[in-house]
Amino acid sequence: MAQLRVRAVAVVSVAAFVLAACGKDREATPSATDAPVTTAAPVGTGGSPDSTTAVTDTTAPAGPTFGDAPWPCGKGDGANTDDGSETGVTKDSVSIATGDDAGYAGSPGLSHEITDAMKALVAQCNELGGINGRQIKMNYYDAKLFEVPAAMQSACDAGNFFLVGEGWAFDSNQEEIRLGCKLPAVPTYTVSAAFAHGKDVYMGVPNPADETTTAFFAQMAKLFPEQVKHVATLTGAFSATQETRDRLVEVAPKFGWAFSESTLEHNPLGEADWTPFVKQIADSGAQILSWQGTCLPHLLNVAQAAKANGLNLIIAADSNHYARECADANTTGALDNMHIRMAFIPFEEASVNKATQDYLDMMKKYGGDVAMLGAQATSSFLLWATAASACGATLTRACVLQNLANTHSWTGQGLHAETDPGSNHPPKCGLIIKLVGTTYSRVVPAEPGTYECDDSWITPITNSPGLLAAKLDANRISQQFAAG
Secondary structure (H helix, E strand, C coil): CCCEEEECCCCCCCCCCCCCCCCCCCCCCCCCCCCCCCCCCEECCEECCCCCCCCCCCCCCCCCEECCEECCCCCCCCCCCCCCCCCCECCCEEEEEEEECCCCCCCCCCCHHHHHHHHHHHHHHHHCCCECCEEEEEEEEECCCCCHHHHHHHHHHCCCCEEECCCCCCHHHHHHHHHHHCCCEECCCCCCHHHHCCCCECCCCCCCCCEEECHHHHHHHHHCCCHHHCEEEEEECCHHHHHHHHHHHHHHHHHCCCEEEEEEEECCCCCCCCHHHHHHHHHHCCCEEEEECCHHHHHHHHHHHHHHCCCCCEEEECHHHCCHHHHHCCCCCCCCCEEEEECECCHHHHHHCHHHHHHHHHHHHHCCCCCHHHHHHHHHHHHHHHHHHCCCCCCCHHHHHHHHHCCCCECCCCCECCEEHHHCECCCEEEEEEEECCEEEEEECCCCCEEEECHHHEEECCCCHHHHHHCECCCCCECCCCCC
16 A cells, blocks of 8 residues: 655645635545555645645745744734624634643543643634634633533633534533524544544544544554454443544554454453453453553553563553653553554654744743643634634624634645545545654654645445444434534
């Protein structure tokens, strides 16, 4: 299979919006059998003519930049207009809702890095002039993991213009309320198929339920050709992680993976003793553990139990395991063989990627914890702000949604591999990092600031329970909670 290595740096240019195009463009799903690309994939809002060197644009952009493009915030060229008819918008301000699960007692501070990033982004945007002169008012809602309906109802009742950058693990529980109050969303992440394909939902790095990025499975098969034939899964017994597991089990075999055990589920609140799970994994003959959940404390406890029982597993994990507290907790080396799939350039490589450095600098300036969730929130905020700023003096939901629907090349201004938010397609590129001791390091591709890309790495999903429950229409919009 041919692959490309693509640098994360890109052409300096402003994201373009073609306002005359149609609205929802989510029906064109790439085929997994398409031939791999033979030229370098586009990066950012421009393109690279070969697989190793990015185009250099010597034209300096006006005003401050984030990554490879200007900040989509400023005072604007003319007076704002407001007839009082648009929810959450006045002549001088725009109200947005955001939130996380930080109040969950079982894991205090859960996903708080989302809100840390959103506070910094809103502060910086307002310093630059806001959205065409409108100051952003950010309203925070803590879903505490299991209180999503109450958080969403509060966001609706407060008359917010958009949901921006929120991340609630049980997001399917919000959809009936969100659709009822017609609140559009540009979230940090989605979990459920219902929200990932929800009406008026766009995000910087899409996570659709009917297709997934499979770069990780192809790359791991190349790294561990024998071990991927013996994989066990372990996931929490709730929908947020079950849907991720179900997608994995459907598509990974196309890249040589085989599952020795794929039904193990633990108590979402944790287990008093993880040894029985470790013994089941060992008895299955698994050599790789595919884990869906959180690093702390659950995965660390599993890895320590495995080590204590003499089981040396390769751990395959998602990008939420790329977090400082996870690395700092690896004092015994139990997580040393954890491989993490990524679509973002690691923070350790900020010196070769301006957007990554800009994110780190912003967090240092305004305070807050640095984490992959924060970088994801940054991409979605910039996507929303760019779409909103393009509306000029008259800011409406319809205008912003139209601009989002017409955004088909997005990298978070250089933070991550190219995605297609307007059509709800994930990246076709990926990289793998590994934890050794308390340090993350790149595995593949070897060169800092690069990804491996292949058109066939966007793979269709057809049979996962979450997807079937979402009841997608011809435009890939969920009808699960549609008023009927």
